[in-house]
Amino acid sequence: MLKSLLFIPDISGFTKFVQTTEVEHSQHVIAELLEILIASNTQKLQLAEVEGDALFFYKEQDIPSQEKLLAQVETMYTAFYGHLKLLEKNRICPCNACTMAPQLELKIVAHCGEIQSLQVQGNKKPFGESVIETHRLLKNNIDSDNYILISDELASELKMSLGYESRLFSFRESAENYDDKEIKFIYSEVDKELLKLLPYESPTYVELDKKPNLSYTIQIDASANEVLEIITNYRYRGDWVKGVDRFEYNEGEITRLGSEHVCVINGKHFNFTTVTKDVDPGKMIYGELTESIPPIDKFYQFYTLESLTENSCTVTCETYWVTRSLIKKLIIALVIKKHFKKNMKNSLDNLKAFTEK
Incomplete structure (x- = not known):
């Protein structure tokens, strides 16, 4: 044999x-x-x-x-x-x-x-x-x-x-x-x-030279690490982000810079990529970028976490958007911005309730 x-x-x-x-x-x-x-x-x-x-x-x-x-x-x-x-x-x-x-x-x-x-x-x-x-x-x-x-x-x-x-x-x-x-x-x-390691896609570091279009801060009675896990683990996303039919993502992957997920709302697919930007020492940050929310050309959303005690932290959500058309800017200012602001507040309130529960 x-x-x-x-x-x-x-x-x-x-x-x-x-x-x-x-x-x-x-x-x-x-x-x-x-x-x-x-x-x-x-x-x-x-x-x-x-x-x-x-x-x-x-x-x-x-x-x-x-x-x-x-x-x-x-x-x-x-x-x-x-x-x-x-x-x-x-x-x-x-x-x-x-x-x-x-x-x-x-x-x-x-x-x-x-x-x-x-x-x-x-x-x-x-x-x-x-x-x-x-x-x-x-x-x-x-x-x-x-x-x-x-x-x-x-x-x-x-x-x-x-x-x-x-x-x-x-x-x-x-x-x-x-x-x-x-x-x-x-x-x-x-x-x-x-070893001649194969190249991999470099993460996207965002430099924004303006104030956020929207910002909302909330205190949560849980450790910053625990809250970050809930924010970054898409398995929990539906528990605090409402109005989404489903989230599609790689269940076998730990979310990292460059990770992708999809929000499906009324049959429409919104593609998000994990990005980051500089943050003050001692703080943690998670960010997302999408180019599939009309009439916005680029939409950034960042969650910045800062520990208060071992079992409490603040979470600040900031959104930035980029538009290249005056008409689009008017539509956002008159119609969409109010909707974004409401969703941001509701999501963070839901995040607090879900985490503390």
């Missing part, structure tokens, strides 16, 4: 990350990273199972070349750390999960051997001694949480020299004993500074 490739990317620091951070956001971060790793599967590996913080891939009776395998490893590391950099640069949430996410690391274990298969609820699951060995290799004495480990058996199939070196990889030999059986392997730490 031909040997099969067994391949496990495992997110390092997951247990500590989940236990010491906000559960909902930590789950979102891990889910996003697992999705990123799955999407970076260029070698058409079969996903056998999602194992909490890890992915178990295999390629039945087929082992890629050394070049293809190492290219797959580099692709996954590049995608993983590129996404962490995106989370770091574009985050608006101050919670521990979002703050600590850039500290996560990635290790990958690759092995090979003969495997058998089970059918479980219509899904094919590989099993056998090689599968067990692959998982055991995750438990080793390597003094790093950021490495690629290749078993000697797989290195032999790849005809890979034990001292292989390249720009990104510099392999060393080691071994571990599992149930009185020694398994030799080579491993290389991965320097993320050497």
Whole structure:
């Protein structure tokens, strides 16, 4: 029987990350990273199972070349750390999960051997001694949480020299004993500074050289972090913003700069993008931009939060709009501004009631 490739990317620091951070956001971060790793599967590996913080891939009776395998490893590391950099640069949430996410690391274990298969609820699951060995290799004495480990058996199939070196990889030999059986392997730490991270869309920073067209401030008896979570988590938006048929957004994503959501009102879709602007030290801010509210060309709305005590804060909502036509300005002044002002006050009053409840 031909040997099969067994391949496990495992997110390092997951247990500590989940236990010491906000559960909902930590789950979102891990889910996003697992999705990123799955999407970076260029070698058409079969996903056998999602194992909490890890992915178990295999390629039945087929082992890629050394070049293809190492290219797959580099692709996954590049995608993983590129996404962490995106989370770091574009985050608006101050919670521990979002703050600590850039500290996560990635290790990958690759092995090979003969495997058998089970059918479980219509899904094919590989099993056998090689599968067990692959998982055991995750438990080793390597003094790093950021490495690629290749078993000697797989290195032999790849005809890979034990001292292989390249720009990104510099392999060393080691071994571990599992149930009185020694398994030799080579491993290389991965320097993320050497990765050519893919560019990502820069967040929109808004500079406004005028006073807001409308402003309203309210005090809420809840922490600023809690209120910011309710404002930025679109799952709660319908609880305090009324008159919207539904909100469409990516439920698996933590809202960050560049995030998008859609308000559907009477069948019309209004597209919003998360933006930001400078704010005084000690304050937090969340902003949105839409270009789909006629007759306004650009409509900005910002929520600025300032802590008063551990369990109270002020929330100031400011709106700015840009119009390039005198007729549009007249329509806004005579008809729309009053409507905006009423909606702003109602929304913040509803936010206060919902949060304090």
